[in-house]
Amino acid sequence: MAEASSQGPTLFSPFKMGKFNLSHRVVLAPMTRCRALNGLPQPALAEYYTQRSTNGGFLITEGTLVSDTGAGFPHVPGIYNDEQVEAWKKVVDAVHAKGAIIFCQLWHVGRASHEVYQPGGGSPISSTDVPISRRWRILLPDASHATYPKPRRLETPEILQVVEHYRQAALNAIRAGFDGIEIHGAHGYLIDQFLKDGINDRTDEYGGSLANRCKFLLQVVQAVVGAVGADRVGVRISPAIDHLDAVDSAPLTLGLGVIERLNKLQQDWGSKLTYLHVTQPRYAAYGQTESGKPGSDEEEAVFMRTLRNAYRGTFVASGGYTRELGIHAVASRDADLVSYGRLFISNPDLVLRLKLNAPLTRYNRKTFYTQDPVVGYTDYPFLSNANGKEEPLSRL
Numbered sequence: 001m002a003e004a005s006s007q008g009p010t011l012f013s014p015f016k017m018g019k020f021n022l023s024h025r026v027v028l029a030p031m032t033r034c035r036a037l038n039g040l041p042q043p044a045l046a047e048y049y050t051q052r053s054t055n056g057g058f059l060i061t062e063g064t065l066v067s068d069t070g071a072g073f074p075h076v077p078g079i080y081n082d083e084q085v086e087a088w089k090k091v092v093d094a095v096h097a098k099g100a101i102i103f104c105q106l107w108h109v110g111r112a113s114h115e116v117y118q119p120g121g122g123s124p125i126s127s128t129d130v131p132i133s134r135r136w137r138i139l140l141p142d143a144s145h146a147t148y149p150k151p152r153r154l155e156t157p158e159i160l161q162v163v164e165h166y167r168q169a170a171l172n173a174i175r176a177g178f179d180g181i182e183i184h185g186a187h188g189y190l191i192d193q194f195l196k197d198g199i200n201d202r203t204d205e206y207g208g209s210l211a212n213r214c215k216f217l218l219q220v221v222q223a224v225v226g227a228v229g230a231d232r233v234g235v236r237i238s239p240a241i242d243h244l245d246a247v248d249s250a251p252l253t254l255g256l257g258v259i260e261r262l263n264k265l266q267q268d269w270g271s272k273l274t275y276l277h278v279t280q281p282r283y284a285a286y287g288q289t290e291s292g293k294p295g296s297d298e299e300e301a302v303f304m305r306t307l308r309n310a311y312r313g314t315f316v317a318s319g320g321y322t323r324e325l326g327i328h329a330v331a332s333r334d335a336d337l338v339s340y341g342r343l344f345i346s347n348p349d350l351v352l353r354l355k356l357n358a359p360l361t362r363y364n365r366k367t368f369y370t371q372d373p374v375v376g377y378t379d380y381p382f383l384s385n386a387n388g389k390e391e392p393l394s395r396l
């Protein structure tokens, strides 16, 4: 694969993302890390995010709860009360001091929850009352795993209350100093539970047709944009990822349907969202393949390219990108930006390492979701103190 053409963009060339001047195209993907004890960002989060900050770099936070019914992992941060806003300010200030730009990912897990995470031990909410299948297990606060319980199907009038939680959370995020927010519409969580026809079995105006299944996402987008402006809002979708049973019978049609509607909104507003972030089918996590029907590399590249060409705005690609694939995606204009997840966990100076083609440290899955504020979180080595212990990229 070509490193980069002398004229075209490279993974390391600047990019204007709406009003933000990025110095390179390597983005920190949103990643839940379970270190925000009792929902409050701790000093360790400031350390973790500043370690991964570069001057002009772009970071997206871990999924951050829009309400107290939104959790499905232990110790995830929230952005729905003043204490959380105050705690986030310290993280955001530390990241800004390094010259980086940071968006807060707004998250509600919907049915991917458990009574232990719900206020009053109630049932998790969703588009449906069908639970996630026994193929999947939820991580509980005591580190054990359980099957997912039966959710409570939201009544039609309740849905606008959830939309309002997203709007308020976006305002809170801006109050905390974030440069913008990302709406998490991916990976089988609440918004995806409305989008996918393999989950959404509603008979009201939020179910059935593609237009109806898109309605909740679009209401969230419009509410959030109305509150903080389109130029501070990104949207994430994963039409081809079947994580947590989020299967759709026509992923490409779904992706294009969402994009067509976002394009139309952008036209009506006369301004663009900051970006669209799409997880690509080849992404596999938790040791399992997440694409329901894994296609060939070429089929998957065509899938992403089709969405990229349809969307009128900045396109961020995520999922399984190595150095070589990221360089190729930007050089071939398949993506404007590439978000890196697992490699960024274990390589706080990933941007420098990719630039230098330096060896990469291998990540340890066992500490992805543990609570230690240092181990597996802020103790991965920088090039300057790595002592040559890294494993080559080909081994990851």
Ligand SMILES: Cc1cc2nc3c(=O)[nH]c(=O)nc-3n(C[C@H](O)[C@H](O)[C@H](O)COP(=O)(O)O)c2cc1C
Pocket: 029, 030, 031, 032, 033, 062, 063, 105, 184, 186, 187, 236, 279, 283, 285, 318, 319, 320, 321, 339, 340, 341, 342, 343, 368, 369
């Ligand atoms: C530990 C872990 C936590 C994650 N948490 C989130 C999350 O909170 N929100 C989200 O949109 N994606 C989440 N993801 C998915 C990543 O953003 C990313 O799309 C995925 O890891 C694929 O990219 P990679 O191959 O570079 O790791 C998570 C992934 C991992 C490994």
